[in-house]
Amino acid sequence: MTAEIIKKADAVMAATYTRPPIVFEKGEGSTLRDTQGKSYTDFIAGIAVCNLGHAHPGITKALAEQAGKLFHTSNLYYTLPQTELADWLVRHSFADRVFFCNSGAEANEAAIKLARRYFYEKGINGRYRIITALKSFHGRTMGTLSATGQDKIKTGFSPVLEGFSFVPFNDFAALEKETDESVAAVLLEPIQGEGGVICPDPDYLQKVRGLCSEKGILLILDEIQTGIGRTGKLFAYEHFGMEPDIMTLAKALGNGLPIGAMLAKEEVMSAFGPGAHASTFGGTPVITAAALETLRILTEEGVMEKGAETGAYFREKLTELKEKHDSAVEIRGKGLLLAMELNTEGAPLVQKCLEKGFLINCIQGNVLRFAPPLIIKKEEIDALIAFLDEIL
Numbered sequence: 001m002t003a004e005i006i007k008k009a010d011a012v013m014a015a016t017y018t019r020p021p022i023v024f025e026k027g028e029g030s031t032l033r034d035t036q037g038k039s040y041t042d043f044i045a046g047i048a049v050c051n052l053g054h055a056h057p058g059i060t061k062a063l064a065e066q067a068g069k070l071f072h073t074s075n076l077y078y079t080l081p082q083t084e085l086a087d088w089l090v091r092h093s094f095a096d097r098v099f100f101c102n103s104g105a106e107a108n109e110a111a112i113k114l115a116r117r118y119f120y121e122k123g124i125n126g127r128y129r130i131i132t133a134l135k136s137f138h139g140r141t142m143g144t145l146s147a148t149g150q151d152k153i154k155t156g157f158s159p160v161l162e163g164f165s166f167v168p169f170n171d172f173a174a175l176e177k178e179t180d181e182s183v184a185a186v187l188l189e190p191i192q193g194e195g196g197v198i199c200p201d202p203d204y205l206q207k208v209r210g211l212c213s214e215k216g217i218l219l220i221l222d223e224i225q226t227g228i229g230r231t232g233k234l235f236a237y238e239h240f241g242m243e244p245d246i247m248t249l250a251k252a253l254g255n256g257l258p259i260g261a262m263l264a265k266e267e268v269m270s271a272f273g274p275g276a277h278a279s280t281f282g283g284t285p286v287i288t289a290a291a292l293e294t295l296r297i298l299t300e301e302g303v304m305e306k307g308a309e310t311g312a313y314f315r316e317k318l319t320e321l322k323e324k325h326d327s328a329v330e331i332r333g334k335g336l337l338l339a340m341e342l343n344t345e346g347a348p349l350v351q352k353c354l355e356k357g358f359l360i361n362c363i364q365g366n367v368l369r370f371a372p373p374l375i376i377k378k379e380e381i382d383a384l385i386a387f388l389d390e391i392l
């Protein structure tokens with residue numbers, strides 16, 4: 001059966017993904033099971049998405065209850081779950097208002113549109129440029145790939161959108177040099193995810209915040225990968241003693257259900273009046289009910305604190321491995337968004353881990369990324385570490 005599914009998928013689907021020849025059919029907690037009955041410990045969680053693990057009974061219940069009541073009305077009407085979710089996000093963040101959409105790229109699209117619209121509404125002409133970082137990743141739509149500082153994402157899609165400039169991440173002087181009267185916003189990931197789990201200096205984001213405030217530039221943080229407890233705090237900006245004007249979320253917000261959100265301060269979001277932006281599915285009742293329950297469990301049942309603690313443990317174990325093996329050159333990250341940079345290709349290690357029953361991920365060719373569910377157990381980490389010790 002497995003071989004047939006793979007053969008069929010490879011025949012009928014766009015060949016945009018390179019996948020190992022396994023088919024998953026069930027998950028529970030940090031474990032996934034394939035159609036052959038083999039189990040895997042999941043150290044990638046659907047790319048930092050399933051923070052509470054797979055098939056969480058609380059979320060399944062919230063989802064089923066709402067599905068029995070109301071699926072969808074569109075945003076022509078008010079519904080309770082999306083109101084409650086927006087209220088929760090506002091109460092727990094710097095933001096005053098929320099716009100819901102369905103993915104990370106859409107959240108960033110909304111942020112880019114809001115930044116430009118903000119200056120338009122103020123009657124300020126010519127402020128349209130967005131500065132982003134090299135090695136950033138902001139999505140695959142035309143707007144967000146234009147904002148992404150990696151050429152490989154843009155190949156064959158020219159002409160990309162105008163108005164994006166790129167500076168090295170964590171280089172404040174380069175950013176300062178690039179700012180002028182034409183800049184509407186600076187768009188950054190607080191910790192670069194796809195770029196290799198790259199953390200800035202502790203004061204970088206504070207300095208960027210200061211510069212933006214001084215020059216009347218909006219600061220957008222893309223917390224699509226870093227948000228929702230992934231780095232040990234609800235939002236990664238909380239590590240850096242600063243706040244953005246706009247923030248985007250997606251990935252873990254629905255623990256696997258598709259949802260994105262763009263949050264902003266009152267003064268900024270006021271640029272989005274009726275008709276300025278919209279989404280048919282954005283904040284649909286079933287998904288917002290599940291997302292609200294995700295956030296409740298994450299914060300009220302101690303999952304986030306536990307994840308921060310486990311992350312520190314995992315980092316310590318990875319650091320010990322690095323000390324032992326010459327092929328490991330650096331350990332990076334915060335909370336349970338961690339990486340081990342190698343001086344060799346990462347793909348063979350990913351393959352060996354897969355065969356052994358560990359799902360890990362390789363980015364940028366030589367960086368192993370670890371983003372397990374926040375409920376991952378120390379024994380599960382110990383098992384992976386022991387195996388990595390063997391194969392490094």
Ligand SMILES: *Cc1c(COP(=O)(O)O)cnc(C)c1O
Pocket residue numbers: 103104105106108137138139140189193194222223224225250251
């Ligand atoms: C995954 C990701 C995106 C894109 O999200 P999609 O839901 O795949 O559109 C954007 N920014 C960052 C930082 C991401 O990690």
